[in-house]
Amino acid sequence: MPDFAYLFDAAPLSPLGACLLWRRELLWLFAGSETAAAAASIVILAALLVYFVRRREPGFLLLVALLAGFLLADSTVHLARLWQLWHADHGVTGLVAAGAALVAVASAVVMRPALGRALALPSAADLAREVEFRREAEARARESEARLADLFEHMADAVFVVALRPDGSFAYESVNFAFERLFGVGRDKVIGQGARACLTDEATAILLERRFSEALAGHAPVEYEASGFTRAGYRHWHTVLVPLRGPDGQVARLLGSVRDVTETRRLQADLQETARLATVGSMCAGVAHEMSQPVNVIALWAGNARAALAAGRAQPDRLARTFDIMLDQSRRIGALLERMRELTRDGGAGIVGGAVPLAAPGSDRDPGAPNPSADPVEPFDVAAAVETVTAVASRQYAIEETVEITLDRPSGAIPVRGQRAKLEQALLQLIANAHDAVLERRARDPTAPAWIAVALRADHGAGVVAIAVRDTGGGVPETVRGRIFDPFYTTKEPGRGTGLGLAIAQGVARSMGGRLETWNEASGTAEAGAVFCLTLPLAPREPESSGPPRVGAAVA
Numbered sequence: 001m002p003d004f005a006y007l008f009d010a011a012p013l014s015p016l017g018a019c020l021l022w023r024r025e026l027l028w029l030f031a032g033s034e035t036a037a038a039a040a041s042i043v044i045l046a047a048l049l050v051y052f053v054r055r056r057e058p059g060f061l062l063l064v065a066l067l068a069g070f071l072l073a074d075s076t077v078h079l080a081r082l083w084q085l086w087h088a089d090h091g092v093t094g095l096v097a098a099g100a101a102l103v104a105v106a107s108a109v110v111m112r113p114a115l116g117r118a119l120a121l122p123s124a125a126d127l128a129r130e131v132e133f134r135r136e137a138e139a140r141a142r143e144s145e146a147r148l149a150d151l152f153e154h155m156a157d158a159v160f161v162v163a164l165r166p167d168g169s170f171a172y173e174s175v176n177f178a179f180e181r182l183f184g185v186g187r188d189k190v191i192g193q194g195a196r197a198c199l200t201d202e203a204t205a206i207l208l209e210r211r212f213s214e215a216l217a218g219h220a221p222v223e224y225e226a227s228g229f230t231r232a233g234y235r236h237w238h239t240v241l242v243p244l245r246g247p248d249g250q251v252a253r254l255l256g257s258v259r260d261v262t263e264t265r266r267l268q269a270d271l272q273e274t275a276r277l278a279t280v281g282s283m284c285a286g287v288a289h290e291m292s293q294p295v296n297v298i299a300l301w302a303g304n305a306r307a308a309l310a311a312g313r314a315q316p317d318r319l320a321r322t323f324d325i326m327l328d329q330s331r332r333i334g335a336l337l338e339r340m341r342e343l344t345r346d347g348g349a350g351i352v353g354g355a356v357p358l359a360a361p362g363s364d365r366d367p368g369a370p371n372p373s374a375d376p377v378e379p380f381d382v383a384a385a386v387e388t389v390t391a392v393a394s395r396q397y398a399i400e401e402t403v404e405i406t407l408d409r410p411s412g413a414i415p416v417r418g419q420r421a422k423l424e425q426a427l428l429q430l431i432a433n434a435h436d437a438v439l440e441r442r443a444r445d446p447t448a449p450a451w452i453a454v455a456l457r458a459d460h461g462a463g464v465v466a467i468a469v470r471d472t473g474g475g476v477p478e479t480v481r482g483r484i485f486d487p488f489y490t491t492k493e494p495g496r497g498t499g500l501g502l503a504i505a506q507g508v509a510r511s512m513g514g515r516l517e518t519w520n521e522a523s524g525t526a527e528a529g530a531v532f533c534l535t536l537p538l539a540p541r542e543p544e545s546s547g548p549p550r551v552g553a554a555v556a
Contacts, residue, residue, distance in 0.1 A: 030081075030085060031082060031085055034078045034079070034081045034082040034085075035078075035082055037074075037075075037078040038075045038076075038078035038079045038082065039075075041071045041072075041074045041075035041078065042071075042075050044071055045068055045071040045072060045075070048064060048067060048068060048071070049064075049068065052064045066106075066107040066110055067107070069103050069106075069107060070103060070104055070107045072103075073099065073100035073103040073104065074100060074104075076096055076099075076100060077096055077097050077100040080092065080093040080096040080097065081093060152174075152176050153176050153177055154176075154177070155176055155178060156178060157178060157257050157258060157259050158175070158176065158178040158179035158181075158182045158183070158237075158257070158258035158259075158260070159175070159176045159178070159179065159255070159256065159257055159258070160172055160173075160174065160175040160176070160179050160255075160256045160258070161173045161174045161175075161244070161253055161254070161255055161256070162212060162253065162254045162256060163252060163253045163254075164216060164252050164253070169194055169209070170194050170195070170209055170212045170254075171191075171192050171193060171194055172190045172191055172192070172193060172194075172197070173191065173253070174187075174191070175187050175190055175191070178258075179198075179258065181232070182230070182232065182235065182237065182258060182260050183198035183199070183230045183231055183232060183235075184198075184230055184231030184232025184233070185197065185198045185230075185231045194209065195208040195209050195212075198230060198231060199228055199229065199230055199231075200228075200229045200230065200231065201228035201229045203228075204226060204227070204228030204229070205228075207226060208226060211224055211226075211239070211241065212241065212254060215241040215242075215243055215254055216243065216251055216252075216254060218243075219243050219251055220243070221240060221241060221242045221243070222240075222241045223238075223239070223240050223241075224238075224239055225237070225238045225239070225261070226239065227265075234262075235260060235262050236260075236261050236262045236265045237258050237259060237260050237261060237262070238258070238259045238261050239256055239257065239258045239259075240256065240257045241254050241255070241256050242254065242255045242256075242257075243255075291333055291336055294329035294330070294332045294333050295329075295333070297325065297326075297329045298325075298326050298329045298330065301322045301325050301326055302322075302326060304322065305319060305322045305323075377417065377418055377419055378417065379415045379416065379417050379539040380415070380416065380417075380418070380420040381413040381414060381415060382414050382415070382416045382423070382456070382465055382467070382536065383409050383410070383412070383413060383414045383456055384413070385420050385423055385424050385427070386407065386409060386427060386454060386456050386467055387407060387409060388424065389424050389427045389428055389431070390405055390407040390431075390454050392428070393405055393428060393431045393432075393435075397435060402450065403435055403438055403439070403450050403451065403452060404450065404451040404452070405431070405451070405452045405453075405454065406451065406452070406453050406454065407454045407455075407456075408453065408454070408455040408456065409455075409456040410456065410457070410458060414456070414458045414465050414538070415538065415539040416465060416512065416536045416537070416538060416539050417512070417537075417539040418508075418511065418512035418536075422508045422511070423508060423512065423536075425504075425508070426504065426505035426508040426509065426534065427454075427467065427469070427505075427534070429501040429502070429504065429505050430469040430502075430505055430532045430534070431452060431454070431469055432501070433501060433502065433532070434452045434469050434470075434471035434473060434529075434530070434532070435452065435471075436473075437471055437473025437474065437529070437530065438450045438451070438452065438471050438472055438473045438529075440473065440474075441472065441473050441474045448472065448474075448526065449472045449526060449527060450472060451471075451472055452469065452470070452471050452472075453468075453469075453470040453471075454467070454468070454469055454470075455467075455468045455470070456468075458538065460538065463537055463538050464514075464535050464536065464537055464538060465535070465536050465537075465538055466533055466534070466535045466536075467533070467534045467535075467536070468531055468532070468533045468534075469531070469532045469533075469534075470521065470529060470530075470531045471529040471530055472526075472527055472528070472529040473529050473530060474528050474529060474530075475520035475521075475523060475528050475529055475530045476518055476520060476530045481518065484502060484518060485502050485503055485506045485516070486503065502516075502532075505532075505534070509534050509535070509536065512536050512537075513536070513537045514534060514535045514536035514537060515534075515535050516532065516533070516534050516535075517532075517533050517535070518530055518531065518532050518533070519531055519533075
């Protein structure tokens, strides 16, 4: 094993400064340079450590360690050389210099990746720009928030945010001024409280919180209308609830928009009352006209009979004829009164603005015949009823316009259960509406086709029969389709309809266990029009011995 002890044997050697004794200025030059260099390295090392301890930059830890090691090694070498000027420990100085060289080489090797990571960190200028950008973004966010808050506060509709409490109840988090005005309560009385804070009606408050629960559970918007007594009086309002998701994706809040429709509902009620009064007026005028004829006849013949008796010219056969006429006219008045009672029981179903009269001109029905609407609920042949209705409507419209009405029906009887007279009236209403739509389109476009197609189809497998009335009137506008079956809603000009026809037809369909639907066909073409489809359940087939289903009375 080599012996390195001789490297530290300073006996045969002399200090480095011994060579410069005759030139002391050189000795002190070397001594001063080494001292200054060592002191500078120590000062830089101390400053670097103080800077890192105070700033604690995490990305510069390795870089600071490398620089500190290098500076420490460099200062040690300078001190060793300073020692070497007066002491002949050249081996120790060489080992110190070798160690410092190793530290320098290692620092140089590790310095490049460490410097790259350090340079990847944002500089002070970058941080300043980032701070400025965030400050501007925060200012824009505050400005946007202020605009949204101002919009929220000044919206015409009442807007609120309701949150779910831990106990399962709901509490208002924020409301706008329109909400306070609608419900007559300040936000300081509402925030943190439930629906009972703005309503005096306990049942309505429970209903609203139930709606909140539906929107929260369904995670989908909920739309509803409600009415009740608020702090500002009785109100009717329309609400849309939209679930709001939090950062975790869960729905814990609802955004609500409330519109006061109290005046709209009052106006609708007034319009309905006006339409009802107009309907009642039309009914009274028609009844007065119908009853005036038999009353005049009775009065005329009664006057003649009394005059004959007073003059002693009364003949038994002539008096018998007079009494027969008076009894016949009395029965006619009784039949009219019976029809009035039926109309009262049916809620006015027989008085429909714009419909073809049940006693159409040219029909063979006796005005004094019993009202067919008094028929009991029983099976009848719907195919025969549709054929009769189509024939009556064809005769009626053939006199006035050239509107072609066609019928497509299968052969054989198709039994359903209900009141035939009411079904015929509903079908007449559908054909009348189709007729009006065709004429309105013809008024705008004289070249438009004018026909109404009535089709009857039975599906014995499904147990239903469908009666479709198709026209070329252009179709039902999409904007009104959702309300076309509402009572008193009409698209006709004032005075031409009360808006009861389709509502009554739908009521007839429902009373027979069916439904009435509508859609448009051939939109955008010359054949464009609406389809009203009345679907009814088929009646169970009776045994052969019981005979065919009863066919109700013909359409009057």
